[in-house]
Amino acid sequence: MPISSIYNLYISSDKEYVRILTNILGFVPRNLSLYKLAFRHKSVGNHVKKGFKDSNERLEFLGDAILGAVIAELLFKKYPFKDEGFLTEMRSKIVNRNHLNQLSRKLGLGHLISYDNKSANRTIQQGSLLGDAFEALIGAIYLDKNYAASRKFITDRIVKPHIDIDTLEQTETNYKSKLIEWCQREGRDVTFELISEEGEGRARLFNIRVLVDSEEYGQGQDYTKKNAEKIAAERACEVLNI
Template identity: 65%
Template sequence: MPIKQVYNLYLSPNRIYVRKLRNILGFVPGNVRLYQMAFRHKSVATWVKDGVKNSNERLEFLGDAVLGSVIAELLFKLYPYKDEGFLTEMRSKIVSRVNLNQLSKKLGFNELIEYDARMISYPNKQGSLLGDAFEALIGAVYLDKGYQFTREFLLGRIIKTHVDIHHLEMTETNFKSRLIEWCQHSGKEVVFLQIDNPEGESTKMFSIKVVVDGEDCGIGRDFNKKSAEKSAAEKACEYLKIFEESIS
């Protein structure tokens, strides 16, 4: 074991935290600060510079890209005769917030996340708390250990152990249909609106906002309008706790 890891595990002021991480993740972290940031929600973060907080949001952005790459490679090899549409749908099922929330809870990430305790009184605000932390953790592992280590960690420790890909293949996850059905049963009006992109009109991405009974419930962005609608619908389902029974 490298000297730095020995120090982190037995001698550093953070050794108790490091041991907890090792028990959950199966390895000893190098740069502990990365992991602390990965589990720090913006509600308890402090401003650093130019409107940026020392929260897990930037790591979440990075982790999302790394996770998508690893899953895409896995599916490409696992289904050599399936088309791009099938592979995209399968990747969406695996990296959906519902699934990542589930994985985070199984792995015990809820014991590590720092967030404003007042959020407990507002379940809707917790929405993607666990899933966001999952992606941020992947970003932290990538920066700390490199791509190959992160890939092996994801495939060996998480996907192989906790994700039944063939079961997901048989599961229909149409968030838009589920949202519309839920709204019909609840007597609520749902509207999908195309809104301006933050980058301006020059970008080719679509931004779709879901509004339920006048309340903004989620925004999805993608280069394909239907995919943007699906993403927005997923976030709305998450916000409205439509899939709460799946992640409880």
């Protein structure tokens, strides 16, 4: 074990924090400030420069990209005879915000995140807080170690214990029912509305929007009404964080 790790784990005043992180990560973190930054929501960002607050948003940008690459490779190798459309869809089932929120919760990241709970802004309410911190954590691991370590963390600590890829493969997410169910539960009104249709016969393109309590939450365009509704509903689920 490198000296810096021994220091972090046994001597540093942060040793409690280091032990918690080590349990999550599977290795002793070196540069603690990266991890602290990963768990700092923008509502408690430090003003570093005029117009610039230091929060986990930049690390989230980086982590999102690293996660995307690792999952791409994993699916590429797991499914040698599936085309890129399938791979893209499978990846978005894994890395969508709701799934990342769940994973973040399973890892217990909630306790580590610092945020201003008075500023009950939309992000916090919608709970993307957890998924954002999850991606930022991956960005932090990448900078603290390297690509191989991020890949190992994602594979061994996330995918193997928490993601059942074969089950995900079977689940066709039915966004329309998901949205309707959610609206019923929340006592909200949902309507799908045809905005326009263009072309004729098979080449007719439908443009549909979905309204929740008369407010538009998404649009979808496709050659069948059913698919256009599905796309609009998917967009609405994303915006509403359902």
